[in-house]
Amino acid sequence: MxxxxxxxxxxxxxxxxxxxxxxxxxxxxxxxxxxxxxxxxxxxxxxxxxxxxxxxxxxxxxxxxxxxxxxxxxxxxxxxxxxxxxxxxxxxxxxxxxxxxxxxxxxxxxxxxxxxxxxxxxxxxxxxxxxxxxxxxxxxxxxxxxxxxxxxxxxxxxxxxxxxxxxxxxxxxxxxxxxxxxxxxPTVREADGLAMSSRNAYLDAAERAGAPELYRALTLAADALARGAEADGVLTGIRGRIAEAGFGTIDYVELRDAETLEPVTSVSRPARLLAAAWMGKARLIDNVPVIPAA
Amino acid sequence: MxxxxxxxxxxxxxxxxxxxxxxxxxxxxxxxxxxxxxxxxxxxxxxxxxxxxxxxxxxxxxxxxxxxxxxxxxxxxxxxxxxxxxxxxxxxxxxxxxxxxxxxxxxxxxxxxxxxxxxxxxxxxxxxxxxxxxxxxxxxxxxxxxxxxxxxxxxxxxxxxxxxxxxxxxxxxxxxxxxxxxxxxPTVREADGLAMSSRNAYLDAAERAGAPELYRALTLAADALARGAEADGVLTGIRGRIAEAGFGTIDYVELRDAETLEPVTSVSRPARLLAAAWMGKARLIDNVPVIPAA
Structure with missing residues (x-):
């Protein structure tokens, strides 16, 4: 010691x-x-x-x-x-x-x-x-x-x-x-919503400015899914938003069961919306809960 | 309980x-x-x-x-x-x-x-x-x-x-x-040397009579190896003896390091002689230590 x-x-x-x-x-x-x-x-x-x-x-x-x-x-x-x-x-x-x-x-x-x-x-x-x-x-x-x-x-x-x-x-x-x-x-975030990650250190100033869009897109999409929006369209929407914000390769954007992580196409019980995408040299991941509306 | x-x-x-x-x-x-x-x-x-x-x-x-x-x-x-x-x-x-x-x-x-x-x-x-x-x-x-x-x-x-x-x-x-x-x-054995095994229950009377030859052959071979006999010939000898005693398919007869189980061809430090062979419906295994002569 x-x-x-x-x-x-x-x-x-x-x-x-x-x-x-x-x-x-x-x-x-x-x-x-x-x-x-x-x-x-x-x-x-x-x-x-x-x-x-x-x-x-x-x-x-x-x-x-x-x-x-x-x-x-x-x-x-x-x-x-x-x-x-x-x-x-x-x-x-x-x-x-x-x-x-x-x-x-x-x-x-x-x-x-x-x-x-x-x-x-x-x-x-x-x-x-x-x-x-x-x-x-x-x-x-x-x-x-x-x-x-x-x-x-x-x-x-x-x-x-x-x-x-x-x-x-x-x-x-x-x-x-x-x-x-x-x-x-629960994930700890910067003031602008970016999930804290050791790999954020790889981002330059422009990349850092675009990175929070991942969380914003996931949050908006989770709200829409909770209100019954159709999953395919919502997931495509996320891809469009984050590509526009400067993300390059998108490894995945998926809706899964919150516990088993089995793929789901609608939200009848707690689900999780998860994404991984590259911003410059940094592979960023994030996820948000999707709670079905009461 | x-x-x-x-x-x-x-x-x-x-x-x-x-x-x-x-x-x-x-x-x-x-x-x-x-x-x-x-x-x-x-x-x-x-x-x-x-x-x-x-x-x-x-x-x-x-x-x-x-x-x-x-x-x-x-x-x-x-x-x-x-x-x-x-x-x-x-x-x-x-x-x-x-x-x-x-x-x-x-x-x-x-x-x-x-x-x-x-x-x-x-x-x-x-x-x-x-x-x-x-x-x-x-x-x-x-x-x-x-x-x-x-x-x-x-x-x-x-x-x-x-x-x-x-x-x-x-x-x-x-x-x-x-x-x-x-x-x-250390292995517990029947009076005639056969290693005790739940799978011995699969042997009929004739098979049971031939089964102890596995241990006898391994023991004699271990003595020879400890005294410096050449491994290839000794291993071939074991195969011959147990086939004669009624063993069918011989899965392996091998000399290995006693601790790492890496294959060895001579006995300069503690080794183990291991075999697996079929007697009727029973796959029998046995092994003996090979201690280099002082």
Whole structure:
């Protein structure tokens, strides 16, 4: 454990590098009868992540955030190498949000020589991002399973910005009987509606100006769908609006069941409207709930 | 929990049907500061299994045996439907061996509607039985992971009869950071050397008479290998001997590293000699250690 002075106004945040240190810290808390929340992240933290930490503080006595840019969820052509990393800045932000420890293992500690196990998930992992990033959810399932079993927290908190990921995590956590409660937190947004994302750092000024149109288009469309509008036309409308705002390739715009993520064509029970599209070098995703009108 | 009178001489053995009942039982023991061993089985218990239970009693204060014929580790053409089942007999044997509870969940409880997660293992799962039963180790990894995470025992005990399985279980348990210690127990044998196996029940009298030659051939070969005999010739010798004893198809006879299960051609460090061959309708497996002469 290496305590670092994260922020003059806050206490030093312990940084745990190994699973042994992590388990020792959790064991101390358990001995004192304290509950524990885990907030898994890939670092490059923004206010969305800090919202997860604050929610963790409401749900448990102690909060550990993990920062690990997980190589198994990136394909070779993706942005693993250039994914933003700033541990000092992350630690300072976490301390200011009330986090109690940062777990930041090395790639070698997580995937040592001889590592030979993989996890695959069907159901909610099929389609949407799963169709465009086929390696992603297996990699997420693997690293989240490891983090859950390393820390054995009472609860873990994930953002709804990665809605499909949240549903996938709920699925394999239940399927594998991992004794951890999975909580979702509504997406934290910039003042103009853009979903906070570490990948927003890839946007230049013009791209940043057009990016909020993704959320605006989804919100308007969700209202229309809730009032009974026909899905095909609404989805086509979203595509038109965001292309006009400067988005390039649109990976998908889809209406799905809010829980199973099965495709739906009308809104008779809670649904979710999800989209992924490229703005410059950044692949942005967003989603909104669609609640059928009473 | 349904207590049944297992044997007039022993106390009734609690039978747990659901993960909730299992966790409640373990929680009671944990509250009393007791350690817990798990012995996963597919039932049709013989003295080999009871040896695992007795070893569990040495390693922990309380022993749970699970009986679950796991459909995900059988291929469609294999013997899932005719695999021997005898819960009453199993419960009586477990009670007499000192077991403290039997966990016997239903297939539907283990794999409910919507189940969508799979585990795959490379490394030690490659080749040997993995080549002939490609679905098996994924199925074993899935069910053992679930059983481990349902019970969260301190230790679990498996037989070395399924040596490759034991190495696979060690591999994914370490890879997924499952906090359970995995212990192996040397193969329990009939007086004539035949490894005890639920599938021995498939043998008729003549087949039963020829079956022990598998172990005899492996033992003689291991001695020769330890003394420096050339592997190719020794392996060919085993094939000849067991074919003469009435074995039909020989799936494999191989020399592997004792820990990684990588193929080896000479014995400079501990190795394992493993074989699988058909005797009538029964696919029999066996293995012996090969310790290099000092």
């Amino acid at each position: 290496t305590p670092i002075a994260a922020d003059p106004s806050s206490r030093p945040l312990p940084i745990l590098r190994t699973v042994e240190d992590l388990r020792a810290q959790v064991a101390v808390w358990r001995r004192d009868g304290l509950t524990v929340a885990l907030v898994p992240t890939m670092g490059a933290l923004h206010d969305g992540h800090l919202g997860l930490v604050r929610r963790g503080c409401e749900l448990a006595d102690r909060v550990i955030a993990s920062v690990f840019v997980n190589p198994t969820q990136f394909a070779p052509h993706e942005d693993f190498d250039r994914y933003p990393r700033d541990e000092g800045g992350d630690a300072a932000k976490l301390a200011s949000a009330g986090c109690h420890a940062l777990y930041a293992p090395t790639v070698r500690a997580m995937y040592p020589q001889g590592f030979a196990t993989a996890i695959s998930v069907g159901g909610p992992a099929e389609g949407l991002c799963g169709a465009f990033r086929p390696q992603m959810f297996g990699g997420v399932a693997l690293v989240v399973t490891k983090l859950f079993l390393q820390a054995l927290p009472d609860v873990a908190v994930f953002g709804e910005k990665d809605y499909q990921q949240l549903m996938v995590i709920r699925r394999f956590t239940r399927d594998l009987d991992i004794p951890v409660r999975v909580e979702g937190l | 349904t207590p049944i009178a297992a044997d007039p001489s022993s106390r009734p053995l609690p039978i747990l049907r659901t993960v909730e009942d299992l966790r409640a039982q373990v929680a009671v023991w944990r509250r009393d500061g007791l350690t817990v061993a798990l012995v996963p089985t597919m039932g049709a218990l013989h003295d080999g299994h009871l040896g695992l239970v007795r070893r569990g009693c040495e390693l922990a204060d309380r022993v749970i045996a699970s009986v679950f014929v796991n459909p995900t580790q059988f291929a469609p053409h294999e013997d899932f439907d005719r695999y021997p089942r005898d819960e009453g007999g199993d419960a009586a044997k477990l009670a007499s061996a000192g077991c403290h509870a039997l966990y016997a969940p239903t297939v539907r409880a283990m794999y409910p509607q919507g189940f969508a997660t799979a585990i795959s293992v490379g490394g030690p799962a490659e080749g040997l039985c993995g080549a002939f039963r490609p679905q098996m180790f994924g199925g074993v990894a899935l069910v053992v992971t679930k059983l481990f995470l349902q019970a969260l025992p301190d230790v679990a005990v498996f037989g070395e009869k399924d040596y490759q399985q034991l190495m696979v279980i060690r591999r994914f348990t370490r890879d997924l950071d499952i906090p359970v210690r995995v212990e192996g127990l």
